[in-house]
Amino acid sequence: MLFTIKWLSNLFPEYKGPISDAPIDNVITDSRLETENALFIPIIGERFDGHQFVYQALEHGAKAVFWDKKKELPEHFPDHISLFFVDDTTEALQLLAMKYREEINPKVIGVTGSNGKTTTKDLVASVVKSSYICHYTKGNLNNHIGLPLTILSMPRDTDVLVVEMGMNHFGEIEALSRIAKPDYGIITNIGESHIEFLGSREGIAKAKLEITAGMKKDGLLIVDGDEPLLLHEQTGLEKMTCGYGKECDYQIREVHLSIHGTRFTVSRGGEFSIPLAGRHHAKNALFAIAVAEKLGISSTEIKDSLASMENTGMRFEMLKGKNGVSIINDAYNASPTSVKGAIETVKQLAGYEERVLVLGDILELGSHAEEMHASIAEVIEKPITAVLTYGEKAKLISESVKKNRRDILCKHFDTKEALLHELPAYFHENAVILFKASRKLQFETFIESII
Known part of the structure; x- marks a missing residue:
């Protein structure tokens, strides 16, 4: 139990429905989650309104609900559900978290x-x-x-x-x-x-x-x-x-x-x-x-x-791919600093004849984007053997390397399918492939195809 409905009523005094010592075991914003004794908090976003899914939340086990005062209640709202009226559901979520943290x-x-x-x-x-x-x-x-x-x-x-x-x-x-x-x-x-x-x-x-x-x-x-x-x-x-x-x-x-x-x-x-x-x-x-x-x-x-620590997935995650190729899945996100750090690590790994970089766009760089993508080339040198890029800005990486490092294979691809077709050439035990790009490029789709 996290807290009771009665405890909630002391914090949010505008309500209707039963107020008791009934337990709240979970707090959710996703109406699709099946949970018992949950408090459902409908968040309003740019493209969605959680209030539209309140009945789904009730079907999945919610026993209490926060409700934006400015929203009309649906007809025939169940009397046995504890309903708390708030000015803003996101702010109410944050206040609830603050008060619960203070209590614990x-x-x-x-x-x-x-x-x-x-x-x-x-x-x-x-x-x-x-x-x-x-x-x-x-x-x-x-x-x-x-x-x-x-x-x-x-x-x-x-x-x-x-x-x-x-x-x-x-x-x-x-x-x-x-x-x-x-x-x-x-x-x-x-x-x-x-x-x-x-x-x-x-x-x-x-x-x-x-x-x-x-x-x-x-x-x-x-x-x-x-x-x-x-x-x-x-x-x-x-x-x-x-x-x-x-x-x-x-x-x-x-x-x-x-x-x-x-x-x-x-x-x-x-x-x-x-x-x-x-x-x-x-x-x-x-x-x-x-x-x-x-x-x-x-x-x-x-x-x-x-x-013995366990790492969250897609953050320098070491995997084995087809024919024993070593895969580094660092595809969760990217910045110029993290890309350079990952490349430096690949350069220092011992025991590989081929070290391949599969790099994609780094987002949210604004007017600095071209300069910072090109700067990635500064750390790409032997023993890196190949650079494969995908994405409008990532093309600047392979172009910059190609100008300065004729001993490193550089290829840019306009489609994921074309890049994926290139990868089998490196599927052997003496190769390591790094995958690194911003989250929106979904580079994990490459990895799913080759492990």
């Missing part, structure tokens, strides 16, 4: 950044749940709807809540931070994601630092110590840095990569390993190590948990 009062860890949010969240949760009852964001439910739903799926005995915070515009992280009230805030890095809306890397840093807006006064901010834009901002909070630089509080000193993962040593704590390949993933793990030590988790527990 877990330690809260908030994770944001341009790249690596979901992986860092997974690493943090993996370590924390070794010693505490931990609830955390599933997938990447990290926006103004997803974060409240994450809080409202938290069991009452939760000790630590780990939430991911995403955004496209100024003010969004601040709103999420005020709902979650983090004890610990993590900023993984500052890249170029959403530069179309935020104007510059300085603007992106400002937006990410909004995580401090709702943090507790005695909270700890943990940031990328290799990013100057995060080092000099005065937030009034204790700050800790993680990275490769000598000035970092937690410094990575040695890194060893393989197709199976990354082994690295840290200035505090010795050697660690994670089942994710990449120097950037070592830094993501460093955030988990830092916050875990603050929570009093032992070094042994931290090392064991990191070594």
Whole structure:
């Protein structure tokens, strides 16, 4: 049980229908979900109105409903359903999440950044749940709807809540931070994601630092110590840095990569390993190590948990394809920084004769799009053997490489079918293929065809 209908009535005093100690076990915004004892909150979007699906929600087990006061009630609405009238259903969802979080009062860890949010969240949760009852964001439910739903799926005995915070515009992280009230805030890095809306890397840093807006006064901010834009901002909070630089509080000193993962040593704590390949993933793990030590988790527990962590899909996911080809599925999303990081990792993997990059468009770059796509070519060099691109802007990558690297095969494809037809040439045990593009290009369809 999350709470009772009577508890809800104290928070939302305008209602009709029965008010009792009947339990609410789930809070949902999707009427298609079959759940018992649910509170259904109909969200109004640009192209949909959840109020239209209230009967479907009731059929699937909803026992209570929020209702926008401005909307007419359907005729013959069931008398046995508890109906709460609110000014705005999205704001009511957020208020409910805030009040429920206050009641449970877990330690809260908030994770944001341009790249690596979901992986860092997974690493943090993996370590924390070794010693505490931990609830955390599933997938990447990290926006103004997803974060409240994450809080409202938290069991009452939760000790630590780990939430991911995403955004496209100024003010969004601040709103999420005020709902979650983090004890610990993590900023993984500052890249170029959403530069179309935020104007510059300085603007992106400002937006990410909004995580401090709702943090507790005695909270700890943990940031990328290799990013100057995060080092000099005065937030009034204790700050800790993680990275490769000598000035970092937690410094990575040695890194060893393989197709199976990354082994690295840290200035505090010795050697660690994670089942994710990449120097950037070592830094993501460093955030988990830092916050875990603050929570009093032992070094042994931290090392064991990191070594066995489970990663959210399509984020540098290692797979085997046809004829034993190694596949790196990093197709969930992309920014110039994350694409370059993934390419650097492929270059460092040992044991492959062919290293193939399948790259697509990077979205939300605005007027910077052409320049930033072309900049990807700066890190494409031997031992990369082939670059295959798809997408209007991705063509700039293969064209830029072709101008400067005649020893690397470069091909651009106007259709997915044509690119897919090219791939079997690389289906053998001595090849590794990286798939990387923004989410809307759905590069996972390539991978589904070849594994």
